[in-house]
Every structure is written in structure tokens, then in C-alpha cells.
Amino acid sequence: MNRELNGGLIIIKSTLSVDLNNQISKIDPRIWGSFTEHLGRCVYEGIYQPDHPTADEDGFRKDVIDAVKKLKVPLIRYPGGNFVSGYNWEDGIGPKDQRPKRLDLAWRSLETNQFGLHEFMKWCAKVDAKPDMAVNLGTRGVDEARNLVEYCNFPKGTYWSDLRRKNGAEKPFNIKVWSVGNEMDGDWQVGHKTAHEYGCLVHETAKAMRLVDPSVELVACGSSNHQNATFGSWEETVLDNAFDDVDYLSLHQYYDNFDDNLSEFLGKSVDFDRFITGVVAICDSVAARKRSTKQINLAFDEWNVWYHSMGDDKKQKPWTQAPHLLEDHYNFEDALLVGSLAITLLKHADRVKIGCLAQLINVIAPIMTNTTGDPSVWYQTIFYPFMQVSNFGQGIALKPDTDVPTYKAKDYEVPYTDSIATYNPETHETVVFIVNKSTNKVPFTLNLSNAKFDHVVDATQFAGYDIHQTNEDQSMGLEPLKRVTVEENQAKAELAPLSWNMIRISTEV
Structure with missing residues (x-):
């Protein structure tokens, strides 16, 4: 047993106090968006598989659509990712029999282009999501970006807008x-640039895009x-060049547990928090130097656990269509960290306005598909905490005042529990999300001010579950949290060892 997570002689209790008038944002x-890329089996054999028994008239797998709808992702980033830079x-537009096959240099795969812009927009409508469209600033630039905006957003009467209409x-x-x-910023990116080169290109690209659609x-x-x-x-250099041209700055971060050290792994939510805090400070520093009142917000548009598949990925043959790349099979400890990362995003809801769990289907994803057989779709461990925050992490994030012991993990003091509460004025519910990182049962108390629990x-x-258990057999899932009591201004629960928890409480304001 891991001594740190056992707590040693520490008696672990956890208290979260919130005030309905003390709000983060x-x-x-x-913030609960996701990400689809032309990578591995995300699009082909994931979203799009015309020969599958569940395929609809557009070739989209209806079983996948049903699964995605359970997550209620409001925004989906597309088409990449590294893929977009080439x-x-x-x-990917026009008659499918006239679309060219290309080499995708990012993932050394064969791209048939049978799924493109129009297909993605149709699919977004079917899963009730809006697009976050990425433009290629690797091998292309200003002209490609402004043409794409014109194609997508201009009503009619120009070459690109009329071509969209011709295409249906x-x-x-x-x-x-x-x-x-x-x-x-990454040298692995096709068309990698220095910060100054990229910042100048963003300035000119943004200028052209906004001239088409302000x-x-x-x-x-x-x-x-x-x-x-x-x-x-x-960050500083890019914003020095493009501060007035953009609304958000992106962050990407993936975590691994190659060392198989549970306490260190679960402590990486503290690293995630520091990353966000650091970027916020940089954005505000640039604003101060520019004497600007504008606030740059954050888009954490790639975040997840990623490492299980890396060995198998090296064995894949190049230049095949829809190879089995980045197909991490997530275990129970991964779900606990994803839950803590989601709680961290809520703690920064004042500045993180867009988030994309990367990715959505088959590729480091909460949803997996089989091309034949049963189950045709199955849910990974990380599906469950993300489903709950995406469905119920809505409304207002309340500033958390926590009282909980910590343990040491590398450079971090890690709380034995991560927790936050939200209040949804539409449903009149206070919702609390809690991760217990301890291997002990933990008594949990939620105190509420300026409202009453019903x-x-x-x-x-x-x-x-065992921390290494995965969910291929679909034996893992949510269960009732039975020992929950509610009084006027207080709720109490007993948290199981190593657990993700959600409590929804009707609240009178």
C-alpha cells in the first residue's frame, strides 16, 4: 500500500465550505468541449463508417452519435491537431469520387478525404455540438484561412460562398x-515557427479572417x-504581436504514469493548476505592459491522460488508412485523475472558457468502437467523470474553501481530496464533485452559506476497482453513494477509498 495515500497516522477528514455569494464565475x-482529429480511428471507423450496421444515410455510426450525446459536448475542435498543419x-469538399487521397505527414497515414468539412458540420448537428474549426498555419497561411472563413460564413454571391452552396x-x-x-511551438509540427514568426502570422491571419467575418x-x-x-x-512573444487580434490563448497538457506511482500520478492535478495559473499571469502581464483593459481568456483545448498506447504506436506500419493509433485503454486511476483535472478547470472558470478533452472517439478517448461484434461501442473509465461534469458542471462555480490534509508528491503538496461545488440557478441545484485520493474512507462535509439545502x-x-482495471468488458460503472445526509446548511457523506463522487442537492435560495 502506498503510505502517502494511506495517510499514515493522519486522520483524514475533508470539508468544503461555499457561499452562494462568493462566486468564481x-x-x-x-469548457466541456472535446476534440476530433483525422488521426487513427477517430474519424474513420469512429464517426464515419458507411458499411457499419448502425450507419445512417450519411455514413455516420448512430451508435457513436448516441454515445456522444450522453456526454453533451457543446463544442468540438476539428480537424486537428497535428493533422491540420499539413x-x-x-x-474534403465536393463530390466524394473526385476527392484526392493524400499522405498525412503528421501521423504518416493515408487520408482518403471521404470525410471533410460538410460531413463534419452535419455530424456536429446530429450530436448537438458547435464546431471549433482549426486553420492550417503550418504549410499554408493567410489566404487559406480567409478563404475558409468566406466558404463557411459568407452568405452568398462570392466564389467561395457560392461553391459552398453548390456543394449542398x-x-x-x-x-x-x-x-x-x-x-x-513544437518542432514536431509541420511548418513549425518561432514565437515571433507565429505571432506575426497570427496578426495578419486574424486581420484577414475578421475582415471577412468580424x-x-x-x-x-x-x-x-x-x-x-x-x-x-x-506566450509573451505571441501576445506581444497578436494581443489585440485574438480572444483566447490555448494550453495543451497530457499526463502519464510510466513510473506506476499512484500518489505522484494523482498529484499531477496540482501541476495542471499551476500551468493555468502561470498562463493567466503571463496574459495579464502582457495586458499590463500594453496598458490594455482587454482580458485574454484561455482555451485548454487538449487535455487528458496519454501514455498507454505509445509502445504499440511505434509498431504501426506507415501509410495505412485508419491505423490503430493512440488507442489508450484507460484504467481506474486514469479516471480519478481526469476527475481531478475537471475539478481544476472549474476552479479556473473565470479564465478558462473553452476546454477540449482530447480526444472523443477511439483516439485517447472516452468512447471506443469495435468495427464488428458486440459491444459495438464501449465506454472507458474516463467516460464517467467527464459525463457527470459535462452534464452537471453547469451554472456558477463557487469559490471553494477547503480543509483537508495534504501529502508530499515531488514538488507538490497534494490534498487528499479535490472538491468543488457549483450552483445551477436553472435547476436550483448545488452540485459537488469530489475525488478521494486516499486509500482510506474519508468523512466529507459540505457547508453552505446564503442558501439552504432541501x-x-x-x-x-x-x-x-483495482487502480489498473480497465473497462473493455463494461463491468465498471457508477453506483449509488448511499451514506449522504442533508441538514439545513450542511451535507455529509462518507467517501469510499480512491473514488470519484458527485452529489446533487436541491437548494433554496
């Missing part, structure tokens, strides 16, 4: 959120992870 629903969007979309797609490039919201590339040598200086609407836990 209204939660932007787009992608010609024109290859009479009305504009009216895409509002645009990612201006992808991970341009209403677009633009996301500039921040660091692809905070371990990059250019972290910090990258009754428990629902209480669930994801608990009782």
Missing part, C-alpha cells in the same frame, strides 16, 4: 470559434505543454 458550457481543407449547404455554417494553427472568436496557440523550453517566452437529488460514486 459563471461557467462557460464550452491539411488542405479543399480536399445553402445557408452559411456560421462558425464562430476558430483555432489559428496548432502547437506551432464576429469570429479566435484562439491563438500557446505552449503545447509547459515542459517545452520556450514556455512563458512563447434534499438530495442524486448521489453517485465511481469506486471499488
